[in-house]
Amino acid sequence: MKNWIIKEEWFNNQEITANENRFLCGNGYLGIRGALEEFQKEKLPAVNLSGIYDRVGDGWREPLNAPNPLYTRMKVDGEYYFLPEKEPVSHTQELDFKHGLVRRHTTFHTKRGSVTVESEHFASMADCHLIGMRYIVMADFHADLEIQTGIDGDVWDIHGPHYDDVRFEQKDKRILVDAITHEKKEHVCVAEQYRTQAPHEHKTKEEERRSLHRICVVTDINKPVVIEKMAAVYTTNDCENPQSASEELVAESMELGYEKQRKRHIDCWEKLWSTSKVEIEGDEEAEKELNYSLYHLLSIAPYHAESQSIPARGLSGQTYKGAVFWDTEMFMLDFFINTQPKVARTLLKYRIDTLAGAEQKAKSYGYSGAFYAWESQEGGYDACSDYNVTDVFTNRPMRTYFKDKQIHISGAVVYGLIHYVNSTGDTSILYEGGAKTILSCAMFYDSRMIERVHSGVYELCDVIGPDEYHERVNNNSYTNRLAGFVLTEAVRILSQSREDEKLAEALGEADCEYWEKRFKEDTEKLVQKKPGTNGVIEQFDGYFQLEDTTVDTVRSRLLNEKEYWGGAYGVASDTQIIKQADVVTQLVMFPEDFSRKVAWDNWNYYEPRTEHGSSLSACMYGILACNCENPDAAYPFFRKSAAADLKGGGKEWAGNVYIGGTHPAAAGGAYMTAIKGFAGITMEDGQIKAHPHLPDGWEKMRFSIFYQGERYEICVTANGTEIKSMGHYKISGHCGDF
Template structure:
């Protein structure tokens, strides 16, 4: 189980602690306690091996396709964390002997994973073991680990086998051809390997340093080499009360690294430079390398930290946990890469990017680190050619973004087949890659959101206009004329509610497509007036004369609106479907439990929603709907929403804040935070939930603090939970950093800039420079 109140003093609400080892529930700790730096992610499997363990080491952007009938995925790199420890002839394992004490901790503040164990072997001898591990935030290629072993009863022969193990796979799929293995100077271990289809070279290095009571010691050493494995075995005799420490410093470089993007690459050069780096860095030792990384974390937290004064310390920790993972999952170093739906913490969703990034994660960076937000949108720009190819392949024009994206050149990478159909016994077809098309307008919306909040016109000139124009062209070609109704429809889609497939006129999809085309028209007219030369260049590239005429179809487009009861139909048939008692599924301990009783076709004929759908529309385009309409639909659809998607709870929480229902908003925030941190021990087996973690930030800043960008203006309308006495957070607006403090007594906004800041505070216009304070 996980514990969240172990931290005291400086570490209060910074520590996530695993209080016991359970071989049946390893996945939870492996994912939740994972470490990384955006370049790489290291799942936190224990050093020693157990059945059911999943070791994952992913380097962002290194996608490979195992087989022509499978889709590309992040390959599981050769492992450097595995240790086999033998103490007086007994292999260290928590599944035998007796575990006297156990604690494993992730320190969110400095990024270090530690584990402390007192273990009694089957022969009755006791040992104290301390494990430490970090992925460097100051050197993105570096991993440090160490183990210290102290015999408590008498002399011990400590034997440790370690090295590089390339035998690990992605659930059985081996993505690498074996390259050269080498041990230099009987000290530095190197393995090269190459992905089978994408031909990405990996170079992995590691080195071991041994100490006895803090002094360097040379063990009895044996070099080992086998199929996809290379390493060493060392033995040291240790007296009772003494400690032997093995420090292991490793690095990984790949041919996809940004430094090689403009040519000049050779495998030999990369091998040499990677090994030279390891030799230089490893001389510093674990402690110094860790201090350098911890200093980088201190700088990071000074940028992102949110402070909450709550009656529950867990709230503060949950927010820090979300920010920590948002940092380590995001490839901020390279705009050719996106964010995976499981970050870099597990094999779930194969490292692919979804709409999760633009709608749930990007706002965190827009308002906390706009430079990274820009990089993530540049990734989508570089994917335009793939989006155009997908549109053409499906008989449309413009740019049709893939539902799942990987490397910028890959296009659509959504798997075609999924889980079992409990009725037919066949695999369920995944239709998202074919007909879940709202991601195209979601990306256009994200571009608009970013530019409205940052004022980054240079981005629009280089990338943004092209994205918005070509996505609008796709929607214009996607519309279907209904002769009987005399209007354009969007038929045969999947909306955000993925329990409804092949529906016509999904309200979210239609409204967002209309917004996309409307936005294109506005920007076209803006360029006509302000930047005719840019418009001329874009017109030559995109045939905007024809496109501009096609966008006018929006005037005759069907936009689902409120019926007599004030309800907006989620799609053409949703409100006519069967209603069943969802109480058992609302109280489920595992998501998607409804599929134990029904298959997807049956669920599709019931008023059951996987996640927020209409609610997402209210959140993104809130100015288009009256408050009473929002509330009526919230009350109706919430009863029918199972929140089986991790994206759902945060949206409902934000809307509950908008309605002034503080207890409900807070309850939904807590439930969202417990998707990974909660008691369900298999919730994170495939990796953490990236979008949910972005949603936690949104609950706090866009929900409780009421931060919104509406009509190009910054809005602030706080509604703190009753259990919170204060909330402090940083916020960028129009390239100016604001520090906002909200308490029961009032609001304080401070800025380092001299320029005037203008915003709407609870609906009232406020203009100030440097400092503004109001008291309730």
């Protein structure tokens, strides 16, 4: 790929938050929003941390934003020059997404001449706790320059403030901060240190929740003043003494130097891309959009952990409470299984290790087995509120049922586990809790079914499918099919345990013979919807009796553009207009169930009735169109998914609450559309097969896949496919050891 740079050529005050998402960098442990160094909390900068949460009062629990060690402002001749307060002569901001490097170049005109600021920063892929920054100032006159740089502890929070106490300490050219959380008194510690070769005077400056170096220099004409900084972040989740750990890492990093740390970081990115990039000949724009999407997935993968997942908004802030949704298993997992199988294992281990939380949730509703959290935080705690939407007319919270009724989440966990085992051949995860997880999810569906008197069939009633606009429906086709899949896999696992002692041991004291018989009966009696005479599968009982209208008609009924379309009184609730792919998602997941004609009949029926109110929707229509040999119909859906974070345009605010951020599920969906859809990659009889459906103008696709203990390089053209084994691997390291 030729162009790995995205760039904004001018400063636009209206694009600040969107650019902070576009220019995000991260390493799985932390994500740094692409804010300019001078921004304070009202501009929403953040160093967002993974896996550590806090709650204040009745607000939602959300992940922590660390004190910001990149904070830097500049004075020239005693006057501040920073955006947006001062109008620049020129300004560019760019991201090198091949190497995770964020840069800016800004020129101001002062009373005595021009001053230019250049900067670069990165979240180190070589050490997840480390952040590097280089800040350069150059003037075309002898400027009296003061650079103020340090740590800003006055952080942006959505439902905070989360730090009851922020304690600073200065040691010469090093600043330390210990921030103590409200709920559990966790410690978030940040250390930073700078270096410059320029002759300067060093002073300090203390502000409320902010500690700064004052670096005072008289510049030479057109000679740069270069400041290099390293910062480290540790919490009590990481070690007993995070303050000492952060201080020690900064000292070691400064000794090694910025350039060497930068090279270590770049080398890690090169290794990641060696198995992750997708090359497309004949469509440079689509190639760039897709790989930019993959950059975001690589930036938020938990390389540092053995058991952790990815929040729905990645590491772009506190939106959606930093919670893990079904997005991970259904939309992101394919990418990691194919390119970073160790990461895929880590994501699934998170679900295994939160099984107790899922079982506790099921018990709280009176069910058996495992009912996974809709919005999962640490330990499987369900952060989803009973009142997730605010009525725009009364400003009162509205009762929603996402937490209670979206029971398909447990099926997504099992689907991900089985997909991982089938693709990697790594059955050890079953012995490490995976088999027990499958069994427990099957027990949940078994306990959740009802049998109408004398009916002879089992039903799953009072549920919500992927289409959240229709709540509390009966026999959602997607949910029932996924539950049937879980029960079938549980039967297979139980049967296999009779000959596999390790598997039997992993299942614990379960009465395998009893459950195998019971689950078989469940699968035989559970309602599974069939196509009607027109080939269309009814999304749920009574769906076809709802008003059949258009998306535009329903939109025209809104009295307020921020109204929620679903729920009891939403404008879509009594219509066939749906939020996102539902039956279509089922047909993508289980293509063997129905003919290509049936699939295409459903695509044509449901797509005009889909509002695509979720970034998860477009990719499913794209994949199904490819499966139906219509890549040109798939193409705009692919581009929509791939460009979700590059072009923006999604909802960023709900009233005064920020709901923006990155869209990793859309990124994963774009990857699936490219690989499963356009390249037509399937796994058949233990082998990789390709059934290409390349869009018009695409000449060739090249990419790598890990499968069953080997890495393959694949080249797909309209005329044929070359699949070449590159050797065996084991699931360790960033992308396997060869």
